[in-house]
Amino acid sequence: MMPSIAQLAMATGFILILIGFYGALTQRNLLRMIVAFTLSGTGVNIVIVAIGYMHGRTAPILDATVNAADAVSRVIDPVPQALVLTAIVIGLGVTALMLAYALKLHEQRRSLDIAKFTELKW
Amino acid sequence: MIKRFIALTLLLAIGGLFASLLLGYTPDSELNQTARYYAERTSPDIGAANIVTAIIVTYRGLDTLGEVTVLFLSAAIVGLVLALGGKSGKTGRGTVPVGELLTTGTRYLAPLIMLLGVYVFVNGHLTPGGGFQGGAILASGVLLLLLADPLKRFSHVLIATIESFAGLLYVLIGLFGLVLAGGFLDNRFLPTGELGALFSAGAIPLIYSLIGLKVGAEFASMLASLSESETS
Structure with missing residues (x-):
């Protein structure tokens, strides 16, 4: 059986999450870890959007082809999309914050290697 | 090796x-x-063509206000962290000159990008898009300006003024909804108009434009802080 688009998108999202986790766990460079976190965040967003997808339906925007009366049977679930819109924006704020911290740490140690930062190690 | 195995x-x-x-x-x-x-209810109650917008701006408007606040906080912390002890006499030792292509391209593209951003957030209730997307596009115009001239300095006072005025007006419009219509951030104190028209959906275009300005100003301030802390 051919996998549906929703399943393909979900699988892609899960793989992206895993790639992100792998990068965050194994990379030593702070910038690479930030990229990894962003990747897994993107994966989560893709999975959430894929959950809202329904076969044969269209985007939740009312216009000439999707009129208000039969919107219920024509549009996909708008709630995950609203959620992901929020998540993307917050994700961008978090990424900017991580980058600012990385910049500050680099200023202090002249290095981005996570192994050089041992204050909180036990 | 063992670490990689555990991972x-x-x-x-x-x-x-x-x-x-x-x-x-x-x-x-x-x-x-x-x-x-x-x-079912978006079109008769809210009058917005984009259901996602109706959810974000009206049904869950309070959450969006919180979200914008979170974004503001993160922009403020970025500014704070980067400003701490940043001025230790390190002046830029001259940046790599930017190419002619980028400079000329920026002069041509930056206003168009800004215009697109404004278009996206003004039409947030009709088309896929809205305040957050439009704000991000505005900020990408700012980023292009910074790329073309890394030493360019944006006025933080201006950015902060836009940002706080947009936030204040956003809350005020919410209070208008509380007094004149059904509740906080209710968009129906303005006429909902005809579905699909630019001036429709009550206060949604107004609120989303303010969100767009606020988000754009917040992202721009993050970019400006990051670029100003560049020491080399």
Whole structure:
């Protein structure tokens, strides 16, 4: 059986999450870890959007082809999309914050290697 | 080596969890109750063509206000962290000259990008898009300006003024909704108009434009702080 688009998108999202986790766990460079976190965040967003997808339906925007009366049977679930819109924006704020911290740490140690930062190690 | 092994084992476990989720997933064939409510009621109640916008700006408007606040906080912390002890006499020792192509291209493209951003957030209730997307586009115009001239300095006073005025007006419009219509951030104190027209959906275009300005100003201030802290 051919996998549906929703399943393909979900699988892609899960793989992206895993790639992100792998990068965050194994990379030593702070910038690479930030990229990894962003990747897994993107994966989560893709999975959430894929959950809202329904076969044969269209985007939740009312216009000439999707009129208000039969919107219920024509549009996909708008709630995950609203959620992901929020998540993307917050994700961008978090990424900017991580980058600012990385910049500050680099200023202090002249290095981005996570192994050089041992204050909180036990 | 052992660390990598532990990481891979952990990933394998999480991957197994994901696989069982994926294999057990059956897509809905009907909208669930919440989504059905939004799909049915958006057009008669809110008058917005874009249901996602109606959810974000009106139904869950309070959450969006919180979200904008979170964004403001993160922009403020970026500014704070980068400003701490930053001025230790390190002046830029001259940047690599930017190419002619980028300079000329920026002069041509930056106003168009800004215009597109404004278009996206003004039409947020009709088209896919809205305040957050439009704000991000505005900020990408700022980023292009910074790329073309890394030493360019934006006025933080101006950015902060735009940002706080947009935030203040956003809350004020919310209070108008509380007094004149059904509740906080209710958009119906202005006429909902005809579905699909630019001036429709009550206060949604107004609120989303303010969100767009606020988000754009916040992202721009983050970019400006990051670029100003560049020491080399």
